[in-house]
Amino acid sequence: MPLLNAKPIKLNHKLTVHAPLSRRGHGPGIIIIRTDTTTSMKNQRVTLDPEPLQKWAEEGYTVAQVTVSSNCRTVKADLRQAIDALDEHEKCDKKTYGAIVDEIDNLYEIKAIVSYGKLARTPKKKFIYHLPEQGTKSKPESGVVYRYPDVSSASFIIPSHRDFSPSSAAVAHTRCLSFLKQELDGPWFDLEEIWDEHTNFEFSERSVENTMGTMVQEPYVNHIPTMTGGIGREALSSFYAKHFIFNNPEDTALELVSRTVGIDRVVDEFIFVFTHDKEVDWLIPGIPPTGRLLRIPFIAVVNIRGDRLYHEHITWDQLTVLFQLGLMPEYLPIPYDLPYGPRPGADKRLQYRVPGAGARTADKMVDESSVASNEMLTYAVRETMISSL
Structure with a gap:
């Protein structure tokens, strides 16, 4: 099962397409609209996570990525080019597409929208927002809004960006998958x-x-x-x-x-x-x-x-x-004074009963009633002579 050797193909200075990297080799189309990460905003930490273009190709999608300037004035024309590129791609299964955008205002002619940041106008089509702000999940008409209070910006899903947050990005990616697979009917894998x-x-x-x-x-x-x-x-x-x-x-x-x-x-x-x-x-x-x-x-x-x-x-x-393995004693010494007590007597030291168990832990995972619960709640420290340790 060798890895597929499909590489991104740059059609022009703005538009890049990538065939699916799944073993199936074909899949639905999605469009990624994003801005370039400037040098000053680059992530200085090395991360294993690939950029969205490759990541979504690995998920089994045919991907068209449009890179736009910050003013986004030509996004409608750029999107039209991306749709045409997917229409003509031999590995793209369907002619309705999802879109993943990074702080872009205008989207047209797609079935489902994912946005990292609020769009100027709330989409009429199915959408989800991922917002870098305080709050919890909400469900406006036609959409779902997820909020991420611990991230610095909407670029938290871009590995090359200094605001990249691995854990939040992973959660957001899973939410995107759930949404897009439902709206685009796949790709589905066992x-x-x-x-x-x-x-x-x-x-x-x-x-x-x-x-x-x-x-x-x-x-x-x-x-x-x-x-x-x-x-x-x-x-x-x-x-x-x-x-x-x-x-x-x-x-x-x-x-x-x-x-x-x-x-x-x-x-x-x-x-x-x-x-x-x-x-x-x-x-x-x-x-x-x-x-x-x-x-x-x-x-x-x-x-x-x-x-x-x-x-x-x-x-x-x-x-x-x-x-x-028989390598853990039943009791071990407490090697320091406890600030809130108890305190050992003269020439004595406190020991604690090690809160662990052997193969019974496996038994209890398989059958919850096979071992009594809460036996360790009766464990207590004991005193022992220092010379006996």
Whole structure:
């Protein structure tokens, strides 16, 4: 599943088109109208997120981007050129289009409108606004308004802009997808199938090449508790080859507990099961094989862009891993004075009972009644002689 090699084609100094980068290779058309980011407004931080032109192509759309000056006087004519370019594009499925704009006043002859900033006149067609201001979601006639109180400007979705906000941009992008897919009838992909394909290449076929083939040009994986993974294609390919795909024990199994599928995400609860018969450095770095069977509750949040994975956020309770390995004592000392008490007696030190559990955490994820709730609420500190620590 090689990545498609479609590149943006600049038709003139204002208009650029991009064929879809999904494996399907064709899709509905959208128009992006935006202003250039000036040198003084450039983002000095490196980010993995691509500019909107490539991002929406990765989502499976045929994209026409119009770059306009700040006065926007010719936007109607520019939009007409963009519509004509999509009409003639061999990879564009439909002749009604969505539009994503960045502080532009006038839009015509499109089916659905997304604007980062209020337009001079409220559109009569279906629209959503993403506004950099205080407030909550509202629903005026024909539209939806989302507000982002923690961003600096409407350019928060532009990775090259200094006001880029990764988390707000991700939320806004998902909202745009939900809106545009509904209004433009797609493109639709089976996200479960894409995620299952990816995990099959990881754990069954154990193929680095095929696993990376299910991902966008620059993906990332972040294992939250151990901060392992890879950022970007080169680093992630190396991580998969050296630390993940061939480092998992042969009996590794993923027992699915629940799955939630959104417009661009799959969220799994599952039990990660294996016998610790080899060092699994991405999960428990530096710990030699113990021979113990581990059942670890996991949560995976998987972002899928088009029909390829963009990122995986994977988390688990590392404390239960240490308990199951027999490496976590029941009590540990409190190494400092507590400002609000209690205070230990002479020649004594306080210990706390470690608030964690072993494989019962996996049991309780699978069956909520299998383990009693709130047992840890009875935990208390204890005193012990300093000489006994």
